[in-house]
Amino acid sequence: MPRDGTKTKERILDAAQTLILGHGYGATTVDKVIEEAGITKGAFFYHFDTKAELARAIIKRHVEADLALLDDLTAKAERLSRDPLQQLLIMVGLLIDAASEAVEAVPGCLIASFAYQKMEFDEETTEKLRHAFLTWRGRLSEKIRAVMETRKPKLPVNVDALADMATSCVEGAYIMSMVYGERTHMRAQLEQYRNYLELLFAET
Amino acid sequence: MPRDGTKTKERILDAAQTLILGHGYGATTVDKVIEEAGITKGAFFYHFDTKAELARAIIKRHVEADLALLDDLTAKAERLSRDPLQQLLIMVGLLIDAASEAVEAVPGCLIASFAYQKMEFDEETTEKLRHAFLTWRGRLSEKIRAVMETRKPKLPVNVDALADMATSCVEGAYIMSMVYGERTHMRAQLEQYRNYLELLFAET
Amino acid sequence: MPRDGTKTKERILDAAQTLILGHGYGATTVDKVIEEAGITKGAFFYHFDTKAELARAIIKRHVEADLALLDDLTAKAERLSRDPLQQLLIMVGLLIDAASEAVEAVPGCLIASFAYQKMEFDEETTEKLRHAFLTWRGRLSEKIRAVMETRKPKLPVNVDALADMATSCVEGAYIMSMVYGERTHMRAQLEQYRNYLELLFAET
Amino acid sequence: MPRDGTKTKERILDAAQTLILGHGYGATTVDKVIEEAGITKGAFFYHFDTKAELARAIIKRHVEADLALLDDLTAKAERLSRDPLQQLLIMVGLLIDAASEAVEAVPGCLIASFAYQKMEFDEETTEKLRHAFLTWRGRLSEKIRAVMETRKPKLPVNVDALADMATSCVEGAYIMSMVYGERTHMRAQLEQYRNYLELLFAET
DNA sequence: ACAAGCGGGACTACCCGTTGTT
């Protein structure tokens, strides 16, 4: 087997991701990426024909990891409880830990970053972002609907919006983390979301 | 009498703002701005010494308008009711209308856009973003604290996080608007926020 | 009136033309052109958006000069004699002097150079080359036909091919000039052509 | 036993030759050559150390084939007649057929192509081009001189120029073939040349 | 004999900012 370039490719993706989250896609130059990754232009353009292809690869990797996390959360929650409300609350709880860890490592969400530069990318890329959001909404909506079969919400519920609120809290927390330079908002915001769900479906 | 350059300056700011929200700051070139604004290089650099100064002017204008809106909301709410909870809910209600209108015009928040490219700007710029967020937090926290002097919340409350949630909902809605290409999320998310406040401070 | 860039543009065209004739279009880099022209990249790309546009401008200028020469030759010949054969021979005679001068200055024909790289250019460019050749053919064919109305050729004549032979001699002379590093072939070849015409339409 | 690389080498030469005649040497990249030949970089640089060596190999092959054709023509003509004028005319006649076939296959002359990019190559390469031209001139001059020992030309003759005219007609025909996109010019131009020779050395 | 991966440099195109002119 000839030389294996997988590691190089991964290092390029890591370097680019960090730079894009801090400077934006447009200000992230290939030169900076290769310097950060410790390689040369030859190597870069061997693995990615264009900068745009690098962008595609980055969000592909990110969305896949994001949805893998969602699957993981769902599976764990369903193992830990049989009650739909408990499952929902456990999912949010696990998300609190996972997202808090993530925000420590890299303060910023690639999906939001790409959304704020969407005119630079083709529709296929935006479609990937949409798919990620839709999958989260779908999974949480499912759970909310299951809860509503046994419990009456205290206020009339827009299921999709309620599910989307998880996304809002995560995205809001990311932005505040960057603006304030703190890492506490992810936990704080998602706890508000959990509180809301609890109050909405409280027994009494 | 020299020609009035105010209109030209405003057109530059408008063009740049639209481009930045769609493509990001780095991908927004002076050439594209002047093309969009229908002027020439000479005119641009007469009004702005550098591209960075344009960026500063844009967020300055945006933050000022943002805080003016906040003042407006507060004043109106305080005129409409004397009860702190009612004032809080009215503020959110007015925000729903104002923000929904805004998202129709330009789907995207300049503060978030700059946050996702903060490494491109100096600390002074980030400080302006922080100031905007802090002012909203401060104003809403104030109201929340006023509410809590007469009402006991159903769950223990982190006042700052609860106030920040307005920001989360707005920012989340902006991002989802861009990804989904819809304009409904702003209203939907802020209504969740109002529901949460109502449930938290409900009498019974 | 603001600064006049016409001279700069002309210097770019001159520099590029010389380089292209020696190195070919592909090996003629913008850097070499601007160095030769004594300007900067900014100036170059102000006048020509792309290298391809430079190519278009060069052949446009060349073809126009080429056809202007043809018009000049025709007018002079028609002034100097009323006999079609004399006019034809005078045209070739004047061409001998003009082309010999040209080959002294720049040994090579832009049309041939572009023809040998035609896959690099669009069809519109090739069309311009064709137009130049066709105009020469048309003008000479006209004269040949006029001669044949009064004189019987010694051998059956393919009028177009006979007219094209002027082009063959010029192009052949250019190539041999470059390969041999001599400047004599233009005169020598065109004199053969004139001999051929004389023999073909000789009285006895 | 190692694989036979002769076929690969030949395919590289063929691919490169076609590309050079269409795009020029400078625009003919190794990447395009290997794509056209259906091989990889490794294979290419195994057979040719540098791109320049490829160029040398191409003109070497071309000149050798060209001179082999000349020998073939000469031998055939000398077998078919003992009269110098007949030999000369037969040579041109055979050349008409051979060159017409060649122009069908690949419209363009490598020698001219290299001549129009001669500054890209070393003197040794130009020397090869010169050698090819000189050999044709020598062979035809020889025959012309033999003719002149028995026949008086109708007009004073520059022997070298008359011999070179064969080259002019061939090169001119190639260029016109490319510009017009037709294949008829080779025959038409060389027939003019034959006519000229006939008229020049006609008995009466 | 050939394939994959990579080094480093060169190319076109573009970008930000300045200058001379009105």
Added chain:
DNA sequence: AACAACGGGTAGTCCCGCTTGT
């Protein structure tokens, strides 16, 4: 207040050729 022309540098892309492996 604004425009055409230009200076100098950088960005993305590609190119040639070398290395490592089979």
